Amino acid sequence: MSAPTGAATTRRVLVLAASSLVLGGLTSYAQGFLPDALRSFANSASGWTLLTVLLVLWSRTSPAAAALLAVAGFVLLVLGYMWVSDLRGYYFNPVYWCAVGVVTGPFVGLATAWLRTSGLRASLGTAALAGLGIGEGVYGLTVVRETTSPVYWVIIIVTGVALLAYQLARRIKGTAAITSTIAATAAVAIAFTFGYPAIGSAVRL
Numbered sequence: 560m561s562a563p564t565g566a567a568t569t570r571r572v573l574v575l576a577a578s579s580l581v582l583g584g585l586t587s588y589a590q591g592f593l594p595d596a597l598r599s600f601a602n603s604a605s606g607w608t609l610l611t612v613l614l615v616l617w618s619r620t621s622p623a624a625a626a627l628l629a630v631a632g633f634v635l636l637v638l639g640y641m642w643v644s645d646l647r648g649y650y651f652n653p654v655y656w657c658a659v660g661v662v663t664g665p666f667v668g669l670a671t672a673w674l675r676t677s678g679l680r681a682s683l684g685t686a687a688l689a690g691l692g693i694g695e696g697v698y699g700l701t702v703v704r705e706t707t708s709p710v711y712w713v714i715i716i717v718t719g720v721a722l723l724a725y726q727l728a729r730r731i732k733g734t735a736a737i738t739s740t741i742a743a744t745a746a747v748a749i750a751f752t753f754g755y756p757a758i759g760s761a762v763r764l
Contacts, residue, residue: 571618572628579632582610583639587647596710604659604755605695605715607636608667612688615671622672629668633660677730682740685726690747692719697752719748 589601600606611632615625637656644651666687673684692715699712723744731740 568618568620568624571620575614575618575628575632576635578614579610579635580639583607583636583641584643585639586636587640587643587649587651596708597714599699599707599711603695603699603711603715605692607633607656607660608691609715609718610636611664611667612671615668616674619675620672622669625672626665626668629671630661630664633664633667636660674726674730677732678736681726681730682736682743685723685731686740686743686747689719689723689726690744691751692716692722693744694748694751695755697748698755701752702755719744 586601586606590598593601611629614632615629618625618628620628634657637653637660641651641653670684670687673680674688675681676684696712696714696716696719699707699715700709723741727737727740731737
């Protein structure tokens with residue numbers, strides 16, 4: 560299936576923007592009604608990243624457009640969360656997470672668009688997204704295990720592994736490519752597991 564063009568692309572962009580805003584607001588409410596086992600979805604980087612990936616994947620735009628849409632989508636998720644939290648009487652400063660969206664959004668968007676390709680791009684996109692999911696899952700099970708349920712963290716690890724397995728079976732061929740993709744996924748996961756707490760500590764200083 561080819562990528563949408565013209566009016567179809569415009570409609571998809573508008574739907575993505577509106578959906579991001581609404582879903583961001585819903586994650587604020589979700590913190591109150593989700594069961595403890597899944598509450599971390601509404602209070603984690605992987606939750607907003609997963610929503611952004613799904614929306615960008617649905618948009619079926621070019622890699623360059625996907626990079627921009629991921630930034631817009633993530634920022635709108637944050638703003639939607641902020642506005643609904645404000646309505647609920649909770650203060651939320653969006654600056655840090657908006658900055659995260661601006662910095663990481665292009666990479667998430669490119670990685671998402673590359674999931675539909677093959678060869679090196681498919682390998683890089685898969686490693687980035689699968690590694691992020693696995694990395695935050697490990698972070699959740701180790702760093703914040705005392706204050707959160709392990710269920711969501713296990714789910715996000717399984718999701719990352721499932722994405723890796725699917726891509727290896729469908730789009731990434733050859734021993735060298737498979738081995739390098741697995742190694743790159745592990746590297747991203749390790750970098751996230753150790754880097755995320757360091758970034759959080761630096762922000763709190």
